[in-house]
Amino acid sequence: MKKLVVALVTGAAVVAAALIPSGPPVEAATPGFASAVSAIKQSSWQTNNSVNALAIAGNTVYAGGLFTRIRQPGKVAGQGETVRTYIAAFDRTTGAPTSFAPTLNGPVYSIATSPDGKWVVIGGDFTTVNGIRRSKIAMFSVATGKLVAAWDPVVAARVKALAISGSSVYIGGAFRAIDGTTRNRLGAVRLLQGDLLPWNPNANNDVYALDVSDNGTRVFAGGPFSTINGASHYSLAMLNTTTGAAYDFPAAAAIPKPTVTCTTRVKDIDTLGDKVFVSNGGDGKGCYDGVLAAQVSTGKLLWKNNCLGATEAIKAIGNWVYKGSHAHDCSSSPNGFGDGTGTHYLLVESAIDGNLGPWYPSTDANPKSTTKVGPLAMAGTDTDLWVGGDFLHVNGTVQQGITRFTNAPGGAAPGVPKAPTLTATSAGRVYVKYNDVYDVDNLSLTYNVFRGSLSIGSNKYVSYYWQPRKSYQVMDRGLKRGSTYTYHVEVHDGRNIKKGPAVSVKIP
DSSP, rough: OOOEEEESSSSSOOGGGGGGGGGSOOOOBBBBBEEEEEOBOOOEEOOOSSSEEEEEEEEEEEEESSSSEOOOTTTOOSSSEEEEEEEEETTTOOOOBOOOOOBBOOOOEEEETTTSSHHHEEEESSSSSEEEESSSEEEEEEEEBBBTOOOOBBBBBBBEEEEEETEEEEEEESSSSTTEEEESSSEEEETOOOOSOOOOOOOOSSOOOEEEEESSSEEEEEEOOOOEEEOOOEEEEEETTTTBBBOOOOGGGGOOOOOOOOEEEEEEEEEEEEEEOEEEEEEEEOOOOOEEEEEEETTTEEEEEEBBEEEEEEEEEEEEEEEEEEEEBHHHHHSEEEEEEEEEEEEEEEEEEEEEOHHHHHHHHOOSEEEEEEEEEEOSSSSSEEEEESEEETOOOOOOOOSEEEEEOOOOOOOOOOOOEEEEEEETEEEEEOOOOOOOBBBBEEOOOOOOOOOOOEEEEOOEEEEEEEEEEEOOOOOOTTTEEEEEEESSSSSSSEEEOOOEEEOO
């Protein structure tokens, strides 16, 4: 029996093929979801205040921030709490806390783990750890959880950013000295000994973000600074790992220079292979808040996404860049959402071209927090993504401060399709009209239309949840006059199937 499929799109007509975004395929890499991790929130403990920093070593996730308590999954504030002062560690597999519980006297703003997984370094505003003097920075053994007694650099003010590569710990923040020697907002110490290195890029304002390229040849620094070693380098710099000299970095020109109405600065940096990804946040209406990608080896710009709403945190996994932001206008991106659609705190972009991808779980922002922006930190591997921030809920359920997503098969299910609208003709035809649905970790969904148990049409369409729902139509023919037929629609995302209600029609 021959079938005819007609697209009837609400509003302006759209050719179905045009709905497919450019960039990587949206087909599920793991059945049930289409990016590296699903949008399903996995079980994890919570915090009683903001998480500012995350890092992973082996099967342990370290979280630092403003919190002083952690609590069990699903519990509301004040219930099932355990003391953790500004730093905690969680099991990556279960989301439960480990026994790691140092006592700090001030917040943590940055965490880095050594590539060999043996050491974890934390930075922030604290001056003591377990009653022992530590000036804004401290190191712990991952194996034992103990403070490294002989490792004691003295940093003069807040440590906001950390990165470890080879035998060096790179430090960024608001300080003007390390160990009594001038180091303006950037400096480095040896990983095992903690003694000061000659690395001295000399930034003229605070540093918010640091990362080292995967090949260990470049340090990337970001923040509200405008010069490095006296030369102009606004908000983003690519530095020599030994001398601290700044390389020519053409991609940095994509960050607009400040004006009387607009200022933007780098908030986070993440490297993967020969790419470096940079997130920005602006002050002022319409200022640059998006993400850019550059090539490590050449420094050239690869792409730039211009979504509005400061991007506080990013993490690159495979061909995807996950972002924590308070994005409210991505109309500049293909198939993006316009202003007025709400705040989209968690999104993913293609690492290839920056276009929005198939992942949009939801959080909120704590209106009583100091930041009030939602997600603030990310860490992840090929199999999981951890998100920290000032949020109170994730996917509509209580989950404060920290959450995690994994690549466990299944993912979120599509929405349940509504009953189709049927139109029968005396020529033995039935026109079956149905609306699309959306899935929070898939864009491409398969719609199967059934007459009873017989499939009369199967088509794949792309939908984003912020778009108006679209309508499609299948024509069934060769039906007997006077007979009654029943139809329903099923939607498939690669693993999960949702069946809509059935409706019947009589052929006149």
